[in-house]
Structures are given as C-alpha cells and as structure tokens.
Amino acid sequence: MANTSATQEVADYLLASKRCEILGLDHLLHMGRLVAAVSDLVHALQQERGLSNLHVASRGERAGERLARRVEETRDREQAFRERLAELDTQRLCSPGFVRLFARIAYALHGLDELRAVRREIRGLKLSPEAIIEGYSELVRGLLAVVFEAADAAADPDISRVLVAMFHLMQGKELAGQERAVGAAGFARGGFDEPLSGRLQQLIDHQERCFQIFMEFADSRSLDAWRGAISREAMTTLERFRRIAFASVQEGQAEQSLCDDWFELTTARINAIKEVEDRLEVALTELCARKLEDARADLDKHRIELDTLVEQPGPGSFAIFYDPPADAPPVEETYDAGCASPRLGRSLIDLVQSQSLRLHEMGEQLREAQAALEERKSIEKAKGLIMTHRDMTEDEAYRFMRKLAMTQNKKLVDVARATIDLADMFKGVGR
Amino acid sequence: MANTSATQEVADYLLASKRCEILGLDHLLHMGRLVAAVSDLVHALQQERGLSNLHVASRGERAGERLARRVEETRDREQAFRERLAELDTQRLCSPGFVRLFARIAYALHGLDELRAVRREIRGLKLSPEAIIEGYSELVRGLLAVVFEAADAAADPDISRVLVAMFHLMQGKELAGQERAVGAAGFARGGFDEPLSGRLQQLIDHQERCFQIFMEFADSRSLDAWRGAISREAMTTLERFRRIAFASVQEGQAEQSLCDDWFELTTARINAIKEVEDRLEVALTELCARKLEDARADLDKHRIELDTLVEQPGPGSFAIFYDPPADAPPVEETYDAGCASPRLGRSLIDLVQSQSLRLHEMGEQLREAQAALEERKSIEKAKGLIMTHRDMTEDEAYRFMRKLAMTQNKKLVDVARATIDLADMFKGVGR
Numbered sequence: 041m042a043n044t045s046a047t048q049e050v051a052d053y054l055l056a057s058k059r060c061e062i063l064g065l066d067h068l069l070h071m072g073r074l075v076a077a078v079s080d081l082v083h084a085l086q087q088e089r090g091l092s093n094l095h096v097a098s099r100g101e102r103a104g105e106r107l108a109r110r111v112e113e114t115r116d117r118e119q120a121f122r123e124r125l126a127e128l129d130t131q132r133l134c135s136p137g138f139v140r141l142f143a144r145i146a147y148a149l150h151g152l153d154e155l156r157a158v159r160r161e162i163r164g165l166k167l168s169p170e171a172i173i174e175g176y177s178e179l180v181r182g183l184l185a186v187v188f189e190a191a192d193a194a195a196d197p198d199i200s201r202v203l204v205a206m207f208h209l210m211q212g213k214e215l216a217g218q219e220r221a222v223g224a225a226g227f228a229r230g231g232f233d234e235p236l237s238g239r240l241q242q243l244i245d246h247q248e249r250c251f252q253i254f255m256e257f258a259d260s261r262s263l264d265a266w267r268g269a270i271s272r273e274a275m276t277t278l279e280r281f282r283r284i285a286f287a288s289v290q291e292g293q294a295e296q297s298l299c300d301d302w303f304e305l306t307t308a309r310i311n312a313i314k315e316v317e318d319r320l321e322v323a324l325t326e327l328c329a330r331k332l333e334d335a336r337a338d339l340d341k342h343r344i345e346l347d348t349l350v351e352q353p354g355p356g357s358f359a360i361f362y363d364p365p366a367d368a369p370p371v372e373e374t375y376d377a378g379c380a381s382p383r384l385g386r387s388l389i390d391l392v393q394s395q396s397l398r399l400h401e402m403g404e405q406l407r408e409a410q411a412a413l414e415e416r417k418s419i420e421k422a423k424g425l426i427m428t429h430r431d432m433t434e435d436e437a438y439r440f441m442r443k444l445a446m447t448q449n450k451k452l453v454d455v456a457r458a459t460i461d462l463a464d465m466f467k468g469v470g471r
Numbered sequence: 472m473a474n475t476s477a478t479q480e481v482a483d484y485l486l487a488s489k490r491c492e493i494l495g496l497d498h499l500l501h502m503g504r505l506v507a508a509v510s511d512l513v514h515a516l517q518q519e520r521g522l523s524n525l526h527v528a529s530r531g532e533r534a535g536e537r538l539a540r541r542v543e544e545t546r547d548r549e550q551a552f553r554e555r556l557a558e559l560d561t562q563r564l565c566s567p568g569f570v571r572l573f574a575r576i577a578y579a580l581h582g583l584d585e586l587r588a589v590r591r592e593i594r595g596l597k598l599s600p601e602a603i604i605e606g607y608s609e610l611v612r613g614l615l616a617v618v619f620e621a622a623d624a625a626a627d628p629d630i631s632r633v634l635v636a637m638f639h640l641m642q643g644k645e646l647a648g649q650e651r652a653v654g655a656a657g658f659a660r661g662g663f664d665e666p667l668s669g670r671l672q673q674l675i676d677h678q679e680r681c682f683q684i685f686m687e688f689a690d691s692r693s694l695d696a697w698r699g700a701i702s703r704e705a706m707t708t709l710e711r712f713r714r715i716a717f718a719s720v721q722e723g724q725a726e727q728s729l730c731d732d733w734f735e736l737t738t739a740r741i742n743a744i745k746e747v748e749d750r751l752e753v754a755l756t757e758l759c760a761r762k763l764e765d766a767r768a769d770l771d772k773h774r775i776e777l778d779t780l781v782e783q784p785g786p787g788s789f790a791i792f793y794d795p796p797a798d799a800p801p802v803e804e805t806y807d808a809g810c811a812s813p814r815l816g817r818s819l820i821d822l823v824q825s826q827s828l829r830l831h832e833m834g835e836q837l838r839e840a841q842a843a844l845e846e847r848k849s850i851e852k853a854k855g856l857i858m859t860h861r862d863m864t865e866d867e868a869y870r871f872m873r874k875l876a877m878t879q880n881k882k883l884v885d886v887a888r889a890t891i892d893l894a895d896m897f898k899g900v901g902r
Contacts, residue, residue, distance in 0.1 A: 049580050050580045051577075056573045057570050139495070140488075140834075142485070142487045142491060146485040149480050153481065401855065
C-alpha cells in the first residue's frame with residue numbers, strides 16, 4: 041500500500057510537469073492575442089503619427105478631420121489592447137520573463153495614458169513635428185518591447201520562432217514608417233543633406249536585418265504572403281526613390297514633387313507589411329491552439345497510462361540500470377518469487393525519459409530561436425551602461441548610440457558591442 | 472478620473488512585476504530547503520551504498536548491523552526530502568525550468584520507490600556488488616539532477632551562483648565517493664589494471680573540474696570552509712595513494728594492506744566535503760531570506776510611492792522623450808495653464824526604467840552563472856542523440872560515452888561535443 045501511494049507521487053509529479061507545460065501554452069495563446077492587439081494598435085499609432093505631423097506642420101490647415109477620425113480608431117484599438125491585457129492572469133504567472141513583461145506593459149500603458157494630453161497639445165498646435173515623431177515613436181518602441189518580452193519568455197520553441205519572426209516584422213515595419221517620414225522630410229525640402237541621408241541609410245540597413253530575421257523564422261505560408269505582398273515592381277520603384285535621395289546629397293537637390301509619390305509608395309508598402317503581420321498572427325494562433333490540443337491529449341494519455349500502472353504496482357528493481365556481467369545469472373532469475381515483472385518501473389522510466397529528452401531538445405531549439413534576440417539585448421545592455429556612466433535617460437542613451445553609429449558609419453549593434461567590450465576592459469583595469 | 476484609473480493600471484503592472492519577483496524568491500527559499508534535504512539524503516545513500524557493497528561482497532558476513540542502522544537513517548532523510556517536496560506549490564509554479572524540475576523529481580521519487588525492493592534483494596544477497604554500485608549511483612544521479620534543474624531555473628543571479636556552486640560541490644563529492652570505491656577495489660585486489668586506473672584518472676579529472684567551478688561560484692565564507700576542510704596534509708596523502716595506484720599498473724601490484732587506509736582517508740575527505748556543503752547551504756538560505764526581505768521592502772516602497780503619484784495625477788506629456796531643438800521655446804512653457812508639472816510621468820518612468828535596467832543586468836549575470844551549466848547540458852544532449860541513434864536507454868548511452876572517453880583518453884565533455892558536431896554534420900549532409 042505504501043508502495044502504491046509512493047508511486048502515485050511519481051505519477052503526480054509527471055502530471056504536474058505536463059500541466060505546467062499546458063499552463064504555459066495556454067498563456068502563449070493569450071499572449072498571441074495580445075500581440076495581435078499590439079500589432080493593430082501600433083499600426084493605428086503609426087498612421088496617427090503621420091497625420092498629426094502633417095496637421096502641425098501645416099499649422100492646422102491640413103488633415104484635421106482625417107486626424108480626428110484616426111484618433112477615434114486608435115482609441116478603439118487601445119481599448120481592444122486593454123481588454124486583451126485584462127485577460128492575462130497576472131496572479132498565475134511567475135517567471136523571470138514575466139517580471140520583465142509586466143514592467144514593459146506598465147511602461148507602454150504609461151505612454152498610452154500620456155497620449156491624451158499630447159493629443160490636446162497637438163490640437164492646440166503646441167508641439168513641434170520633431171517632438172511629435174519622437175513621442176509617438178517612443179510609444180511604439182514601448183509597445184514593441186512588450187512583443188519582444190513575449191518572444192523572449194515563450195517556452196515552446198516553435199511558438200518562440202513565430203514570435204521572433206513577428207517581433208522583427210513589426211520592428212521592420214516601424215523602421216519602414218520612420219523611413220517614410222525621413223524621406224518625406226527630405227523630398228519636401230527639395231533634397232537630402234548628410235545627416236538626413238545618413239539616417240536614411242541606417243533605417244534601410246536596420247530594416248533589412250529585421251526582415252532577414254523575419255524570413256529566417258517565419259512559417260512557409262507567411263513567407264508566401266511576404267513574397268506576394270511586396271512585389272518586385274514596388275521594390276524596384278522604392279530603390280529608385282532611395283537612389284534619388286542619396287544622389288541629391290551630391291547634386292544638391294531632388295524634385296519636390298516626388299514627395300507625394302514617395303509618401304504613397306511607402307504607405308502602400310507599410311500596409312502590405314501589415315497584411316503579412318495579420319497572416320503571421322493567424323499562423324501564431326493556429327500553432328498555439330494546436331500545441332495546446334496536443335499537450336492536453338498527451339496529458340490524458342499519460343493520465344490513463346499512469347492510472348493503469350499505479351493500479352498494478354510490482355516492486356521495482358534496479359535491473360533497468362544494470363548491465364549484467366557475462367558471468368552473472370540473468371537478472372530476471374534473481375527476483376523474489378512473489379514479484380511481478382518490472383513493468384511499472386520500465387514504463388515509468390520510459391515516460392520520464394521521453395519527457396525529459398523532449399524537454400531537453402525543446403530547450404536546445406528554444407536557445408536557437410532566442411539567439412536572434414541577442415542582438416537587441418546587446419543594444420539594451422550598452423544603453424544601460426551609457427545611462428549609468430553618462431547619467432542619461434534611456435532615450436538619450438539610445439539617441440547617443442544612434443548618433444555614434446551614424447557619424448562612424450557603423451551598425452547600431454556594432455556600436456553596442458564595442459561599448460560593452462570597452463566597459464568590460466575598464467572593469468578589468470579597475471580590479 | 473479616467474486618467475487616474477488608467478494610471479492605477481500602470482501602477483498595478485509595476486506591482487505585479489515586483490510580486491512576480493517575490494513569488495520567485497519565495498520559491499527559491501523553498502528550493503534551498505529542498506536542496507539541503509537532497510544533500511543529506513545523497514550523503515546517507517552514499518554511505519548505504521558503501522555498506523551494502525561491503526555486506527554483499529563479504530557474502531553477508533560484514534557490516535550487516537551497521538547497514539541496518541544506516542538504512543534507518545536513510546529512511547529518515549528520505550522522509551525529510553518528501554516533506555520538503557510537499558511544501559513546493561506545484562500549482563503556482565509554471566515556467567520551462569519547473570516543467571523539467573518536476574520531471575526530474577518524478578524520476579528521483581521513482582528511484583526511491585525502487586530502493587525498497589533493492590534493499591530486500593541486498594539482504595537476500597541477490598545482487599552483485601556492481602549492480603549495487605550502479606543502482607545507487609543512478610539514484611544519486613537522479614537526485615543531483617533535481618539540484619541541477621533548481622540551479623538552472625533560478626531567476627536571481629546571486630542565488631543561481633550559489634546553486635551552481637552547490638550542484639558542482641555535490642557532484643564532486645559523488646565523484647569522490649566513486650573514486651573511493653574504485654580505489655578500494657584496486658587496493659583490495661592488490662593492484663590496478665589499465666581499465667581501473669583509467670577510470671580512476673577520469674574520476675580525478677572530473678572531480679577537479681567540479682571543484683574548480685564550485686570555487687569560482689561559492690561565497691567567501693564557504694570558500695574558507697573549503698580551504699579549512701581539506702588540509703594540505705590530507706591532500707598530500709591522497710596524492711601519494713593515487714600515485715601508488717597508478718604506479719601499480721606498471722609494477723603489477725600494490726600493497727593490499729593500503730585498502731583500509733585508503734578507505735579511511737577518502738571517507739574523511741567525503742565527510743569534510745559534506746561539511747562544506749552544509750556551510751554553503753547556510754549561505755544559500757541566508758541569501759534567499761535577505762533577497763526576499765529586500766524585495767518585500769522594495770514592494771512596500773514602490774506601493775507608497777505609486778499611491779502618492781496616483782493620488783496627484785497631472786496630465787503627462789512627451790516632454791521627457793523630447794530634446795527641444797535650440798530654437799524652440801523651453802518645453803515647460805508649452806504646457807496648458809491648468810497642468811501640473813510632469814512629475815507623475817517623470818517618476819513613473821524612473822521607476823519603470825530602474826526596474827527594467829535592473830532586470831536586464833540580472834539577466835546578464837544570470838546567463839554568466841548558467842554558462843557553467845552548459846558543459847553538463849552538452850553531455851545531456853549527446854546522450855539524447857546516442858539514445859535516439861543507437862536505441863539505447865539513458866544509462867546505456869551515458870556508459871557508452873564514458874567508455875568512449877576512457878578508451879580515447881578524453882574528457883567526457885569533449886566526447887559529448889564531438890558527438891554533437893558529428894550529428895550536426897550528418898544533418899547537413901542529409902539536407
């Protein structure tokens with residue numbers, strides 16, 4: 041009897057392990073919905089940013105009505121985002137990834153709270169276009185950070201892959217939006233100077249890295265959607281506009297009339313990227329639902345198997361660990377006469393081993409998917425170092441690095457890595 | 472009012488983030504107690520293994536009474552281990568690390584369940600000494616795997632460091648126990664052959680790597696305990712015995728009378744290591760308790776700060792993200808007349824930023840501590856590959872690798888890495 045109850049304990053822990061996994065997958069299903077809401081909200085904010093900018097730059101003469109309508113739509117998206125948030129069970133979740141996730145959500149919510157006052161100031165034409173762009177961009181950055189933490193905290197490698205693809209697609213789209221703004225500014229003033237063309241180049245490079253990572257991790261149907269969405273003709277036209285922009289630095293001017301075409305072209309591109317996001321979102325939801333179903337079926341199967349095993353306990357033996365030496369009698373013969381076969385032990389071991397082997401493989405695959413997030417983590421770390429050493433805010437530190445990258449004609453991540461190496465070196469000197 | 476309630480939401484997520492951290496630390500405090508119970512249980516099992524071996528090898532003539540007493544003590548330790556387990560809240564915990572942890576606990580519990588039948592067989596002299604050693608060692612390996620997962624799942628870098636030190640100290644002690652058995656076998660039969668001396672060399676190398684990692688991660692007081700426990704004289708004597716063992720391969724013999732001295736010397740060493748474990752355990756408990764206290768004080772502080780801030784809300788602004796261009800009026804002047812200073816926004820941002828910066832630094836330090844666990848993970852992965860490709864059980868695969876390492880005179884981890892590289896290469900060919 042004591043033996044049976046002890047074996048029950050083994051079964052309980054195996055089932056607890058499986059239930060843990062299910063709870064994690066259920067959480068990912070909710071996170072998937074939250075990410076979809078973030079995707080919609082970011083898209084609305086990106087459009088509101090463009091219209092606000094136009095409205096303020098024209099001293100209130102243009103886009104007033106469209107802006108008012110857009111603000112209503114953004115509010116709906118914000119409402120949907122808050123509803124998805126309310127579904128997350130903050131009491132049940134407790135792991136390092138979620139600690140960061142909640143801090144990111146707090147930061148994003150704070151940005152949304154501030155938006156109300158900012159909109160009043162925009163209506164009163166009290167903010168500069170630069171302040172508007174920086175402000176909305178920071179809010180978008182805060183929302184993307186929520187997606188980043190969701191990707192980083194995901195425990196399932198397949199779902200993690202889709203979330204990594206999603207984060208980089210959203211990040212690339214935001215950079216495409218910033219490229220639209222920088223390009224529009226350059227064409228509007230009839231040409232690009234060195235700083236503006238430098239910023240443009242940086243946005244193009246960073247975008248391409250993001251889309252590469254997206255392509256590396258996306259499922260095949262989302263990849264098809266990506267290839268279908270961005271036609272070769274549209275890309276050729278975009279490249280031609282970019283070439284004109286860079287050429288204008290030497291030539292001293294670009295046709296101002298190109299501004300509207302540029303805006304239209306890049307807007308169509310951004311909307312096409314949003315459609316790929318939606319497609320990826322469907323893939324994410326389907327994947328989460330399928331995984332959850334599989335895990336639940338697995339749990340039921342385990343439960344039945346374990347019930348059968350626990351009902352027919354036989355005293356176990358170390359036989360399973362034991363290669364008999366050549367001169368020893370076969371292990372089976374050494375059993376007490378009253379003993380059943382070591383079926384229970386064997387089956388439990390099989391269950392535990394297949395469970396732990398699977399978990400181990402998942403861990404490996406997970407690390408591979410998460411390696412794609414390392415680049416961003418380097419940037420975050422360097423930012424932290426700069427914040428500490430130069431007593432800057434997060435945003436100041438980010439812009440400091442961006443400026444360094446631009447003047448040194450380097451990638452942001454290379455500047456970040458150099459910063460970290462330097463700090464490590466000095467730490468060594470200080471010892 | 473709407474603004475206040477929205478700000479309340481920001482505060483809620485910040486507090487949820489902090490509560491998450493506290494729940495994690497509280498769990499680590501429990502895990503610390505569980506690890507202490509594992510340390511005691513493993514020590515008892517190691518002694519029971521030695522006495523069982525002696526009892527069976529002497530055909531029941533020696534150590535019968537001492538073994539019976541030792542079994543009682545092991546049962547007490549097992550009971551304590553099960554009580555600590557019962558304190559773990561399997562319902563509250565849900566993260567990838569815990570999925571593995573629970574599977575490991577199930578495996579260890581199953582091994583303990585089997586122990587009852589094994590003891591009957593030992594009393595009936597029905598198991599060979601080799602089977603006894605392999606069986607107990609597998610059980611100890613299962614228990615150490617619980618400590619490994621605890622170290623791997625710990626979210627606090629300082630606590631993770633102590634757990635990494637603890638795992639490697641316990642692992643080193645187990646290897647010292649195996650060295651005792653191998654040495655005793657060699658001296659008892661009057662000399663070491665090639666396989667036995669090869670195994671001895673491997674155990675010495677592996678032990679040293681474990682103790683190096685322990686020294687790298689242990690706190691200073693545990694290091695003092697380590698230096699005090701293993702006196703220079705004892706180490707010199709141990710090295711002399713080891714030299715005699717290796718020399719006997721060429722010379723063909725070693726004094727049989729050395730066997731008892733060897734056993735006494737290595738037993739004293741193992742007991743000394745256990746004392747260091749106990750010291751490290753105290754450090755772990757103190758650290759967990761202190762961290763938990765700090766985090767709770769932090770939560771209270773945050774709560775008061777946030778209450779004050781939420782009670783005096785002022786509409787925020789993007790000013791904090793915004794470097795005014797040189798020709799723009801100071802930002803403050805652009806505020807609506809009725810607005811308070813952006814103190815709320817500023818303070819919330821400070822809170823969120825300090826929280827997220829701290830979490831980021833913790834993540835970095837955590838990865839450093841966990842890198843020490845990578846070696847073992849490589850071995851686990853290689854084992855999994857061998858299990859799949861050669862259709863072996865976990866234990867067979869482990870012994871297969873160990874044999875490979877011995878015949879090729881390589882470290883186990885090098886064999887593991889070579890196995891993984893080979894598998895990756897073949898995967899490439901198959902594409």
